[in-house]
Amino acid sequence: MNCVEIVDLSSDDELGEVDVKPVKLEPGTVVGSTTKQKNNHRFQPVELVKYKTQSGKQASEENKSSNNALSTGQSSTSFLEQGQSPGDDTGVSSTSAVSPAPVCRQFWKAGSYEGGLGSKVTLQNSKNYLHVHPLFLHSNATSHKWAFGAIAELLDNAIDEIQNGATFVIVDKTSNPRDGSPALLIQDDGGGMDPEAMRRCMSFGFSDKKSKSAIGQYGNGFKTSSMRLGGDVIVFSRHLDNRSLTQSIGLLSYTFLTRTGHDRIVVPMVDYELNVSTGMLDVLHGREHFVSNLSILLQWSPYSTEAELLKQFDDIGSHGTKIIIYNLWLxxxxxxxxxxDSDPKDIRISGDTKKVNTIPAWKAVNEQHIASRYHISLRVYLSILYLRIPDTFRIILRGEIVEHHNIADDLKFIEYILYRPQSFGSVEGTVVCTIGFLKEAPQVNIHGFCVYHKNRLILPFWQVVSYSDSRGRGVVGVLEANFVEPTHNKQDFERTSLFQKLEGRLKEMTWEYWTEQCRTTCSVESNFLGC
Structure with a gap:
């Protein structure tokens, strides 16, 4: 692994002495919980606890100390990087009515940012730290050629939270309150992240997922996927355990880094903890640290006041995570x-339905098939993204549940073929492949295998054979290949010897199935299948 990917951008040595001070909240501010209404799956906040507000004198002293902290220039601007000057020295609020946007709004042209290259630098404590240049955010995200692949990676995190009690993930359109531009919302009711987990999420090369069944393994998916979809992402997470309730806010902003000329990745974060005895939110990691981070959040995020930031927790409940990606790419x-806009119940990628070369009478059935639509319709793609979804979990896209679709249900003349992959003479596992003809065959020019890994679709309708004489047309298979490793973007597999053996076996499987069906099926069916 590249050394840049495993550097700890948020060394504990840089945090300094941890302090806890109360923060003033607006009167009546509440921690929201959620209750699910029948049928419409909308989530309404209910009161969990009301926070007390400070006296006018105490609030005045806090504001005074906040301004003093900003004017000293000695506080850190980021939970993850230290030693930078605050982005806004006018106080913890922002008066800008327009949300800053990247210099270039087209993703594949946005990597032309010119700035000093990050390198090892010596801090005041004489320790060396390897800093990561902002260009890495963009180059790292180019691994996602397809926008839906990036969305899927963010949903994987919610699926992995099922073991922590998650019951839903919401994917929806929201808007940037500063300028009304569209933004992408992804929210779940999983366990949420405490401040340390949030710090690792926003850094590179960390993964807290120890379960063998977890989809994500590399600790890199959040950064690559969010930066592929938009220039900026803000994360709100609330975590509840036996000891405390914490809530954290973090901002990963390519716009902020490039517009301010940073030569290293700086991630402003603020953390709160509920003080049960006082009913107030305490600020973690010191007031100066908090104020300098908050000032950047209020200048570069969609929210211009602390009250607006905290309001985003109203519909999260006692635990969960909300991700808002804004300045979406063009x-x-x-x-x-x-x-x-094309479909109020879907998110689509601009473009026409996949064109299929076939006779006019079969054109509609080919273009409307799931294999021709998943790459432009998020609802279609999400319906086949996971091989299994628990009955207690829902994917909710733009207010409506995504109906799970098992591709094996689309097949006829089904056979189940056992495959035992071997490496250096030892068996790597046992795989059962479901194979058959599509029910629409021979009208569809579709074939291939849908290959899953740990329940997640990696290769949809992978064409292992090419046909010029109809041999293999309409043959589709479904299998879960946990013995091969997916690439980091989870859109392909590493080209190992095991993967090459799998490809060869699936080719043989296709031809064997085709030949056997043509031999055993009656002549009428054989003609129907094109044998």
Missing amino acids: NNDRDSELDF
Whole structure:
């Protein structure tokens, strides 16, 4: 692994002495909980606890100390990087009515940022730290060629939270309150992240997922996927355990880093903890640290006041995470890459339905097949993204539940073929492949295998054979191949010898199935299948 990927951008040595001070909240501010209404799956905040507000004198002293902290220039601006000057020295609020945007709004052209290259630097404590240049955020995100692949990676985190009690993940359109531009919302009711987990989420090369069944393993998916979809992402997370309730806010902003000329990745974060005895939110990591981070959040995030930031927790409940990606990238026509307007119940990628060369009478059935639509319709893609989904969990896209679709249910003349992959003479596992003809065959020019890994679709309709004489047309298979490793973007597999053996076996499987079906099926069916 590249050394840049495993550097700890948030060394505990840099945090300094931890302090806890109360923060003033607006009167009546509440921690929200959520209750699910029947049928419409909307989530309404209910009162969990009311926070007390400070006296006018105490609030005045806090504001005075806040301004003093900003004017000293000695506080850190980031939970993850120290030693930078605050982005806003006018106080913890922002008066800007327009949300800053990246210099270039097209993703594939946004990597031309010019700035000093990050390198090892010596801090005051004489320790060396390897800093990561902001260009790495963009180059790292280019591993996602397809926007839906990036969304899927964010949903994987919610699926992994099922073991912590998650019951839903919401994918929806929201808006940036500063300028009304569209933004992407992804929210779940999983266990949430405490401040340390949030710090690791926003850093590179960390993974807290120890379960063998977890989809994510590398600790890199959040950064690559969010930066692929938009220039900026803000994360709100609330975590509850036996000891405390914490809530954290973090901002990963390519816009902030490039517009301010940073030569290293700086991630402003603020953390709170509920003081049960006083009913107030205490600020963690010291007041100066808090104020300098908050000032950047209020200048570069969609929210211009602390009250607006805290309001985002109202519908999270006692635990969960909300991700808002804004300054979404544009396509080559300078339209939003994600199309929220064509279908109010879907998110689409701008473009026409996949064209299929076939006779006119079969054109409609080919273009409407799931294999031709998953790459432009998020609802279709999410319906096949996971091989199994628990009955207690729901994917909710734009207010409506995504109906799970098992591709094996689309097949006829089904066979189950056992495959035992071997490496250096030892068996690596046992795989059962479900194979059959699509029910629409021979009208569809579709074939291939849908290959899953740990329940997650990696290769949809992977064409292991090419046909010029109809041999293999309409043959589709479904299997879960946990013995091969997916690439980091989870859109392909590493080209290992085991993967090459799998490809060869699936080719043989296709031809064997085709030949056997043509031999055993009656002549009428054989003609129907094109044998």
